[in-house]
Amino acid sequence: MLPFNTTNVKPSTFILIGIPNLEAFHSWISVPFCSMYIVTLVGNWTILAIIKSEQSLHSPMYYFLCILAFIDLFLSSSITLKMLSIFWFNSREITFEACLMQMFFVHTFSAMESGVLLAMAFDRYIAICDPLRYVSVLTNPVIVKMGLVIAIRGTLVVIPCPVLAKRLSYCRTNVISHSYCDHMAVVKLSCTDTSINSAYGLTAALSVIVLDIFFITVSYVMILRAVLGLPSKAARHKAFSTCSAHICVILLFYSPGIYSGFSYRYGHIVAPQVHILFSNLYLLLPPTLNPIVYGIKTKQIRVKVLNIFSQKKDYV
Template sequence: MSDSNTTDFTNPSTFILLGIPGLEAAHVWISIPFCTMYAIAILGNFTTLLIVKREPSLHGPMYYFLCMLAVTDLALCTCTIPKMLSIFWFNSREIDFSACLTQMYFIHCFSVVESGIFVAMAFDRYVAICDPLRHSTTLTNSMVVKIGFAMVLRGGMLVLPGFLLVRQWPYCRTNIIPHSYCEHMALVNLACGDIHISSYYGLFVVFFVTGVDVFFIAVSYVQILRAIFSLPTKDARLKTFETCTSHLCAILAFYIPDLFSLLAHRFGSNVPLHFHIIMANMYLLVPPTLNPIIYGVRTKQIRDKLLHFFTHKGT
């Protein structure tokens, strides 16, 4: 494959991932924070799952959605980070054609699923604050399962057409991907056919998912804030609002890197390539790393159970 970067071939058996072009000499150093964040993400999300599983008092809709978020975060970062680290540490740049397409599919699928979970969590907070008497009857266990299944189905179905389009393009320019994972547009740009359909569909998915989900989250929080400000005392308002702070912080940690990466990739022609790729990696690493920390610190029930778990083990 040494001469395959510019030769005439169609649908190569492997692609070559460059990692972070321009910073190859610093790959080992760059891998340190990446590996650290990945370890925190694995440990934090598994700890969240363990605490919720072991504590019957946490068996409720809010914590079920949190478990869905933890599983999605684990899947999202595990799709990319192990291969990324193998590039940084062992210069293992080759990835099978099918494996590359599969990685691309699951990255975007789990991103859509995670966005949907944030909508479901916003709906949970809306019902809990605005209509608390109906919370237990509205968000039953079966309803939570149905919502989770719907989020997974939505992610899989929305990303599937883009995956099928990428799969059918002929790749006759190069098999070198200037990225650290198989990102959709980085892969589409290697095709030698008319890629406008793939490009437009990718934009449609991004703006449709982000636009619709942010809209529903915003509507939910407008109603939540109205309910909070109608409470009689300041202490009651603060106490109620605190139940939403973890969710709001997690939303910001997810959508801000996503939006920045999208704008830099589509419109930031003057943004250095290595900076864009680092930001794209942060988008996949920051939410899985921060979410268990945010919920562990900001959610009293989880924080108390976590402290009790470690202090009990130490005695």
């Protein structure tokens, strides 16, 4: 590790530890993370290619799925590439500016993903509770506007985090006990008052995650009421099946995220390596599993994937 000059208020570089206390096992830990990244790339690009080529999938639900796939690709790449360079090449240095940039992208894409999940919940609400207006409400211009709002909200909410972090003085150490430049992991290195940073970070997380979870819950309560009011069991089953993939993706995204948030506030009761592993899995598991979930749960995508594999088998 590089020594830190205590006379500097801004370090030229930070040192990312990787997984604390497990440095000797980094080469082994890299195997599942590299495998997850490969699955993420193949799965999400496959989803995008199938939706683009299949005219029957050119509908609001699948447009939102395309947005989710793009976000997952960028989110996973913004973390995994640097992490693997640490695990494989011991390349732990990251410049101060690059660290702030990674911080911005990681948290912005996370906020955007939450926004897309909310938009998809609204899509399911309209499709089930007001199906006659589905096409007229979720037009292509409306979907584009929703995508822009999701991107702008994520950017505006997150951008104060690196801006405030850049104003801090860092005179303790430049060693970050993490595998990427997480906001709170960087802020904790400062020797000045960080109460504004901590308060804003918590406020931003609550304003995005809590509000999105609230509106998603409201949407599904109304969906449940509508589904239970359907006359036949077959109709209820069909309605529930259209929501199953989205519900799985919601649980994959928010459950580990809530744990990760609490472990930062009460980190003294969680071993550092456990906390860092969960922080990484919270961000990397959804991009890996989302295309698999939609591939299994969505008939149109499942059939298309099976057709691709059967064609390859015939050529062999």
